[in-house]
Amino acid sequence: MRDGALTAKLWAGLIWVVIGFFIVNVFGLIAAVVVNSFATRWLGTWLPAGFTLQWYGSAWSEFQLDSVLIVTVEVVFAVVAISLLVGVPAAYALARRDFRFKRAILLLFVLPLLVPPMTYGIPLATVLYRLHLAGTIVGVILANLVPAVPFVVLVVTPFVEQIDPRLEAAARVFGAGTFRLFFHVLVPLLTPGILAAGLLVLVRTIAMFELTFLTAGPDSQTLVVALYYSVFAAGIRAGQSVDAMAVIYMATTLVWLLIALRFVNPTQLVTRVKE
Amino acid sequence: MNPSAPFSAAGESSGSKKPAPSGREQNFQQLRIEKISRNFGATAALAALDLTIRSGEFIALLGPSGCGKSTALNCIAGLLPLTGGTIWLDERRIDQLRPERRGFGMVFQNYALFPHLTVRRNVGFGLKMRGIPGNEIRRRVDAALELVQLQAHADKLPGRLSGGQQQRVAIARAIVIEPPVILMDEPLSNLDAKLRLEMRAEIKRIHRDLGRTTIYVTHDQDEALSLADRIVVLNDGRTQQIGPPEELYAKPANLQVARFMGYRNILELDLERVEGSFAFLAGSGLQLQGIAQECLTSKRAVIAIRPDDIAIEPAQRKINEAHPRNVIFGQAELVEYCGRDYLVDVLAESGVLLHARTPRRIVTGDRLRLAVSPERVLAFSPA
Amino acid sequence: MSSAASIQRKTVDVTALLVAPGVGLVLLLFLYPFLYGFLLSFSAHEGVGLRNYVKFFSTPFLSQTIATTLWISFPATVVNIGLALPIAFATRRHRLQRLLTAILVVPITLGTVLIAEGLLLYLGPQGWLNRFLLVTHLSTSAIHLTHNYWGVFLSLVVSGFPFAYLLLLSYLTGIDPVLPQAAATLGASPWRQFIHIYLPLLVPGLAIAFCLSFVQAFSVFPSAVLLGAPAGPTRVISIAAYQAAFEDYDYPMASAIAMIMAGVQLLVVVLILAIRVLFYRGPTVGPKG
Numbered sequence: 016m017r018d019g020a021l022t023a024k025l026w027a028g029l030i031w032v033v034i035g036f037f038i039v040n041v042f043g044l045i046a047a048v049v050v051n052s053f054a055t056r057w058l059g060t061w062l063p064a065g066f067t068l069q070w071y072g073s074a075w076s077e078f079q080l081d082s083v084l085i086v087t088v089e090v091v092f093a094v095v096a097i098s099l100l101v102g103v104p105a106a107y108a109l110a111r112r113d114f115r116f117k118r119a120i121l122l123l124f125v126l127p128l129l130v131p132p133m134t135y136g137i138p139l140a141t142v143l144y145r146l147h148l149a150g151t152i153v154g155v156i157l158a159n160l161v162p163a164v165p166f167v168v169l170v171v172t173p174f175v176e177q178i179d180p181r182l183e184a185a186a187r188v189f190g191a192g193t194f195r196l197f198f199h200v201l202v203p204l205l206t207p208g209i210l211a212a213g214l215l216v217l218v219r220t221i222a223m224f225e226l227t228f229l230t231a232g233p234d235s236q237t238l239v240v241a242l243y244y245s246v247f248a249a250g251i252r253a254g255q256s257v258d259a260m261a262v263i264y265m266a267t268t269l270v271w272l273l274i275a276l277r278f279v280n281p282t283q284l285v286t287r288v289k290e
Numbered sequence: 291m292n293p294s295a296p297f298s299a300a301g302e303s304s305g306s307k308k309p310a311p312s313g314r315e316q317n318f319q320q321l322r323i324e325k326i327s328r329n330f331g332a333t334a335a336l337a338a339l340d341l342t343i344r345s346g347e348f349i350a351l352l353g354p355s356g357c358g359k360s361t362a363l364n365c366i367a368g369l370l371p372l373t374g375g376t377i378w379l380d381e382r383r384i385d386q387l388r389p390e391r392r393g394f395g396m397v398f399q400n401y402a403l404f405p406h407l408t409v410r411r412n413v414g415f416g417l418k419m420r421g422i423p424g425n426e427i428r429r430r431v432d433a434a435l436e437l438v439q440l441q442a443h444a445d446k447l448p449g450r451l452s453g454g455q456q457q458r459v460a461i462a463r464a465i466v467i468e469p470p471v472i473l474m475d476e477p478l479s480n481l482d483a484k485l486r487l488e489m490r491a492e493i494k495r496i497h498r499d500l501g502r503t504t505i506y507v508t509h510d511q512d513e514a515l516s517l518a519d520r521i522v523v524l525n526d527g528r529t530q531q532i533g534p535p536e537e538l539y540a541k542p543a544n545l546q547v548a549r550f551m552g553y554r555n556i557l558e559l560d561l562e563r564v565e566g567s568f569a570f571l572a573g574s575g576l577q578l579q580g581i582a583q584e585c586l587t588s589k590r591a592v593i594a595i596r597p598d599d600i601a602i603e604p605a606q607r608k609i610n611e612a613h614p615r616n617v618i619f620g621q622a623e624l625v626e627y628c629g630r631d632y633l634v635d636v637l638a639e640s641g642v643l644l645h646a647r648t649p650r651r652i653v654t655g656d657r658l659r660l661a662v663s664p665e666r667v668l669a670f671s672p673a
Numbered sequence: 674m675s676s677a678a679s680i681q682r683k684t685v686d687v688t689a690l691l692v693a694p695g696v697g698l699v700l701l702l703f704l705y706p707f708l709y710g711f712l713l714s715f716s717a718h719e720g721v722g723l724r725n726y727v728k729f730f731s732t733p734f735l736s737q738t739i740a741t742t743l744w745i746s747f748p749a750t751v752v753n754i755g756l757a758l759p760i761a762f763a764t765r766r767h768r769l770q771r772l773l774t775a776i777l778v779v780p781i782t783l784g785t786v787l788i789a790e791g792l793l794l795y796l797g798p799q800g801w802l803n804r805f806l807l808v809t810h811l812s813t814s815a816i817h818l819t820h821n822y823w824g825v826f827l828s829l830v831v832s833g834f835p836f837a838y839l840l841l842l843s844y845l846t847g848i849d850p851v852l853p854q855a856a857a858t859l860g861a862s863p864w865r866q867f868i869h870i871y872l873p874l875l876v877p878g879l880a881i882a883f884c885l886s887f888v889q890a891f892s893v894f895p896s897a898v899l900l901g902a903p904a905g906p907t908r909v910i911s912i913a914a915y916q917a918a919f920e921d922y923d924y925p926m927a928s929a930i931a932m933i934m935a936g937v938q939l940l941v942v943v944l945i946l947a948i949r950v951l952f953y954r955g956p957t958v959g960p961k962g
Contacts, residue, residue: 044791105695131892138710
């Protein structure tokens, strides 16, 4: 009995040591980026020689961050809006109706989340080149819709299933037409699900690298791709201005993450909601 | 045949082979629960429950939802740590043992059958945990399944059983380990009315045959009355009354218990005087004589009368007729036919609504004369 | 449902059609390009055939990328799941669990590019980690964790462990807590509750978590370029595909590599799901009456 309690204590201790080790290192790497972005010169010491804000200014002009940010906002909001518009009705139909090929359709919605984006990203980029859409914002938005729409469908479906179908029946009995039913009954009831799906797609699209990378041109880069190019080309430019850009990227993501965490469970970021 | 025979025999052999938590303490004298309490944050879900249970007794914990009865059961099982108090099995203190070391059998409200194990392996789970050899597990599981009449379903997964069958599996799983005490948490609440009656009889039969000490949580007073040797009534985490069913039914200790025991007519009246154990009350146009259940000090008192104790006969009050005590005139307001008798809501002339039960056929609108014996009018102090 | 269904029978087709835009979009942007790439992969300058595939498997520089990718992604996935399972189990009802999940979600949302940049600084020869090791005399010389296998591996753990943790936590909390309680009253110690109740009920979740974690690790790209040695030990299959498409402009070859990548990925998924079939796959709450 005592031995059992001791091993249990040791085990719990070990678990928290591992968690602590992981978190310390993650914060270490984030702090390293932040510190470097404010550093005047940082060579071979614990902390830089001095601090400055100049890199943010130079990053802004060097990487044309104003246009990159505008593109990012345009892409992200277009993807969120379109994926909700297309995904929510699909989720409703899948949750409420049984029809032919339903299993096949479900598989179709799961597949884009199950294979690496590279595998369909490259052929998709090829198709977009043929259509002269590659390198444009439209192409980037289309590519990002591929994982976003299935994600919305899978997140919203359980929310629809939670709504008692008798509520809709009741609304019809009391004379609501399809249009009124949708806007007065379903949309208010589905708001938490739509909000959750929208925020999750937003955060995921900001961080989605591969698809944007494969389809973007010089004028249609989002923040994450611009960051990749700047790191890739490091050495040409000062590392600090790369990190200033990284901090701007981080701030953009974290703001939305904080908003998202007020409304959604963190586990929903990686998977669809259950129950 | 006596189904308990294979059980006790198996219990002895296993007890000698492997000192498992159960089996050893089967022949305990009493389970003493001393002032146990449990707080959730600032609220006391259970306050100082004191109860000594004799071996073989059937105890029901009765109360409305949220009264602390399930908390009490979980504390006894060891699933919830106590905030205060101790639990003793004879001279052994057990309240600090983890549930797996207490060896009590438990039947959960939703049965908590393991969905990935067959009926046979569900029932045998506790024996396997005790390191009992496979062939003996098989024999004892067979005996338990026979006891609950589920031999035919031994190799099914629980998801394929009906509610009543799942319930039997849960009971078999709890009794097969021959625990000193079996704990049941509202085991019948998920069944429909007919099945509930059947399973109630089944539980009664198993208790009669095996004689296992049982603590049974329920919110249904009929269940408690029909099954238990003694009933513990809880409300807001506090013990209201402990006693045999007949005592609770006839002499509830307070209004809470009375309400729970089916005293549907509860009226607050003026207390005129007290003579010995009798209280004389008036108000709302009524004049009643009843028995004081506690020391009545204030000018008001609350009376409780069961619908069954009110005698009904059709009657027209003659003008200026004397108005004797414990007689009330009124009109049938609503009549519910209950098969064996009628439940009548009577609107008294004074405007008070009373509930009465009668085998006599009554129709809405009938003029009625109600009478109740003073012994069946219980008077309490107002809350 | 039956009453609702009868009321709504008239509109059944209309409602089902709501799925059409979503299906159309995925067909057009996912399945069509995928099939197009599949067909394209069989065409070459000299005509139609298996030439691209033959070339891939006969050129070690290309074919080795499969082994390289597996050699990074498989251990990383095993480590991530292996760490996440006990940690998710130990913290599932801890009071700090919500805070922990909120912290762990950060590396996932920051994405691989930022993690790669951060690790370059943090793990580099002048980084804080090496400074710490030297100052505390845990190491006598700087250890090389960037521009090699370990850099990529660590970046996969930084982004993959939180992912696996959150996934497994959601599966673990989906298991009805009354089941292990029932096991406890039947004499099962916490360890045996884990072995006999949690683990069997978690098998489907573990399989899915493994698959999704593996997809992430297998498609490793930016960190393999930025944090690894993209010409040698961390030349993963994504790099080969990207180079074929955007440096050699050989779209048929790039498509062939993408198909091979999808094939290997799906093979692993099928393998995991096949193993999963051997176990129980039902609800993780007790049956309701």
